Amino acid sequence: MDAFAKPKLDDVAREAGVSTATVSRCLNEPGKVTAATRDRVMRAVEALGYTPNFGGKALASQKTSTVGAVLPTLDNAIFARGLQSFQETLSAAGVTLLVASSGYDADREDEQIRALIGRGADGILLIGTARRPAAYEFLKRARTPYVIAWSIGEAGETSVGFDNVGAAREMARRVIAEGHRRIAMISGITHMNDRAAGRVEGVCQALREAGIETADLVVDEVRYAFDEAGEALERLMSRNDPPTAIICGNDVLGVGAIARAKQLGLVVPSDLSITGFDDIDIASIVEPGLTTVHVPHRRMGTAAAETLLALIDGRPVSETVLLETTICDRGSLGPAPAGNRPRP
Amino acid sequence: MDAFAKPKLDDVAREAGVSTATVSRCLNEPGKVTAATRDRVMRAVEALGYTPNFGGKALASQKTSTVGAVLPTLDNAIFARGLQSFQETLSAAGVTLLVASSGYDADREDEQIRALIGRGADGILLIGTARRPAAYEFLKRARTPYVIAWSIGEAGETSVGFDNVGAAREMARRVIAEGHRRIAMISGITHMNDRAAGRVEGVCQALREAGIETADLVVDEVRYAFDEAGEALERLMSRNDPPTAIICGNDVLGVGAIARAKQLGLVVPSDLSITGFDDIDIASIVEPGLTTVHVPHRRMGTAAAETLLALIDGRPVSETVLLETTICDRGSLGPAPAGNRPRP
DNA sequence: ATCCAAAATGCAAGCGCTTACATTGCTACA
DNA sequence: TGTAGCAATGTAAGCGCTTGCATTTTGGAT
Structure with missing residues (x-):
């Protein structure tokens, strides 16, 4: 192996004296490999500083371990906060997050959904239900599962939201x-x-x-x-x-x-x-x-991630996760003034 | 083509009566193809609802048109805001954004950087300079260009930040x-x-x-x-x-x-x-x-994106983009009290 | 020792796309 | 009309990985 080339599976296999299949299994299903072999392989991986090539992996396995989210904007604490917990939950499951924003614009949202599908997102998070039919078309055609958050979707759609x-x-x-x-x-x-x-x-x-x-x-x-x-x-x-x-x-x-x-x-x-x-x-x-x-944004993000992951894995999900909201009384609402208030 | 299978380049080529090479060129270098052929191909793409397979593309071209960002958290307006403009700039260049968060934890940051490299990020945005050497190791080994924001990096590092x-x-x-x-x-x-x-x-x-x-x-x-x-x-x-x-x-x-x-x-x-x-x-x-x-977070996000894109394309970049900060006087700072204030 | 099932490993065929190179089809000029 | 020269298109060899199936090894049970 050329010292400047990135090591590939082949190199690791040679270094460890096994076949590429075994290396692949070591990395993806360690249980299927003897401890001794696994050890040898891992040492080789370490020594060579091997990192799997994403394209190769995605192509062969037909999945990306990546999900996308299209938000109206990140520049509003509610979405940023929801996204934060969404991301944390994904990350814990070894899934990475693609983020796009639409600026509350339907055309842009279409584009972004398309882009995420094109990037091979295994699933997508969408905010609210109102978008043009074309967007749902892409999703259907690409057979990309999606979850709607912040709202409750129609029958047949999976959503995590509130009323x-x-x-x-x-x-x-x-x-x-x-x-x-x-x-x-x-x-x-x-x-x-x-x-x-x-x-x-x-x-x-x-x-x-x-x-x-x-x-x-x-x-x-x-x-x-x-x-x-x-x-x-x-x-x-x-x-x-x-x-x-x-x-x-x-x-x-x-x-x-x-x-x-x-x-x-x-x-x-x-x-x-x-x-x-x-x-x-x-x-x-x-x-x-x-x-x-009060809207439980963090819980919504977490629940959305869990639901989406389940959907991707083909596990059963409840079509609708309805979160409770509560009213926080802080003082800006009071009794109506008795008489007529003068205009400012 | 099975009606349920996703169409692939081959299918489009057949439909349009050309070779896969021509279809690929149509999609990536339209200038190299006759208008008539291009038309025919595009019609086929449309008819079949073709979307390129990400894995295949990434594998063959050795790039992903994807960049990553590792932030301490999204749950702070400054990062959310910076990320928003970062994302907008990338999106305009047809690049998608992978987002990860470290929770201000160095181990987590290492992990996330690794994950992003593993996901094939063509470049990475990092916040600040303080991280363990291992993180820089990964980056170097993977030959993944990165930009540091929010701070000014050391010589040899590209950064977009303020003092x-x-x-x-x-x-x-x-x-x-x-x-x-x-x-x-x-x-x-x-x-x-x-x-x-x-x-x-x-x-x-x-x-x-x-x-x-x-x-x-x-x-x-x-x-x-x-x-x-x-x-x-x-x-x-x-x-x-x-x-x-x-x-x-x-x-x-x-x-x-x-x-x-x-x-x-x-x-x-x-x-x-x-x-x-x-x-x-x-x-x-x-x-x-x-x-x-006052820190110009939006401008920082935009500049960081531009710099990173340039770095990825191998275009020349200025090693350091130093943004000006200004002090906003809003009233919470006043003269020191004359005598001794009683303790609360 | 011998044999057999089960576990571990290897072989090799793709996955869908890009691209170097070969081929074909033009135009233009002698 | 012939042909050089170039643009358009086709051919086919990978890119690095996973995985079904074939093969070898292992560890009992006899």
Whole structure:
């Protein structure tokens, strides 16, 4: 073996005085090899600094021990946190993670799914259910198993998530129970985003239950960013009938709204109640603390990984893993003001 | 072709009435093929829903169009954010990203580096310089190019980072300029973490410059978590000579410290000044805003990706890309209290 | 000692793709 | 019309590994 060439299975076999088959078995099914041989082989592997060639392995075994994940963005703590535990679980199983992000764009998501399939991902993690049919086509055609997280998928799809509609409904009920009637939402863009849409839907349901005209619900859709939430808040508060409570689609929006409300001289929650969704760190750092829906992101990541691994191995999985959410009361939601609040 | 089998190059070739070589060229070097042929081939690809087999491709071409990144954790906005732009840049170049995390553990990092090399990563992104020699061994042996981010590497290493020592020194100078003399640090664990160590070093340098005994500098090392910072703060403030300013190793610690300080009834910055490092979202959400070192994480991610891609393609790269940091004044650093503050 | 089943090992055929080299089919010019 | 020269395409040899099957070895049981 040329000193500069990377050692291959053949070299190890020669060094150890066995066949390539035995070396391969040593590495992949050590139980099938005598301790003595295994020892000799391992020593040779060590001596030569052998690392299996990925392409060869993937080609011969028709699997990559790699799974992919397509997230809207990593730049939001909820996905980063979920991904972290997802990755840890995979890593413990000897599987590596391919990461792609779509920037909340359906076209980009299609592309990324395709790319991951092309990279030989044995399975894929997807966020939410709303995407164009083409994406599901690729997956089906490639026979690549996938798991949907953050939402509950349709029948026949495997998913690990929580009830976005129900959780938002519950939060809205609390808001209503505090006496609020003029309620608004700052939501993420609902187009092609079932989680954002579900949260709006949940709020609508609660309003209907309470006999509040849902046509009156003002929903201001913005991208998930502090500033955007701040601007939405200003828009909402400068209406003729400003809300007394604003339900935000997630914590980034909630915190952004609180920050701007304070800048405008509004006191939260006595002038205006604000709620969030997710329960990320900043929800407990901001003042007042953001009352929000706690979502078990880490557990979701772990469960998603376990489910996906099972799917890949052909082990049975429960089609749906439904995680519980709870409401964290931190102070940003309070009773509706008694009289009419002056406009800012 | 069996209707259930995945189509392969052969199938496409047959369908289009050309050889596999031509199909391959169509896909990889379209310029080398007549428009008419290309058309016919593409139509066949489309009709069959062909996707190249990753293993085959990797084996034959000896590259994977894949790069890896080993981060301490994704569960810190700075890494998540940097990784996001890193990934975007790669994706634009048709390269996919393998992600692994070490949990700030050197053994785990070794493992992960090995795993990524084993997965055929064409290049690897590493955070910081402190790791055991074995890790560099693997990289060298596998001849896998790598880029170090977040720090400046040694000569011969390619890195994209900033001056941790200098930035911390600058911050400490500011603190000293505000009249503080009893200064403490809440630092990340410095063992095998050159960034954390560098920040401590920077503070020491500034103290020396100012003629302050560095032996007096109390450094409380904790893991990067709000609560840990809170506890460190309590420890520091219950000393006989509590500090009037605490320089924190990053924003997570800084925000955790501010939160605990407020709980203890301390007013920041009039009773106690606190500074951070990184400039993540929460630094501007907490009250008072955290005076901190702004690090251009996104630009770092992008630059790291560009550098790594160049390295892989054998294009020339500048060994070191040094990014500027700036100090963001947000209010948590103020003048040292005139008299002695009562202990909490 | 002998024989046999079971365990360990070896042999060699692919896995699906790229690419060096050979071949074919043009164009253009004499 | 013949042919040099080049572009387009085809041929086929690997790339490094896994694995079904054949072969050898092992360790009892007789």
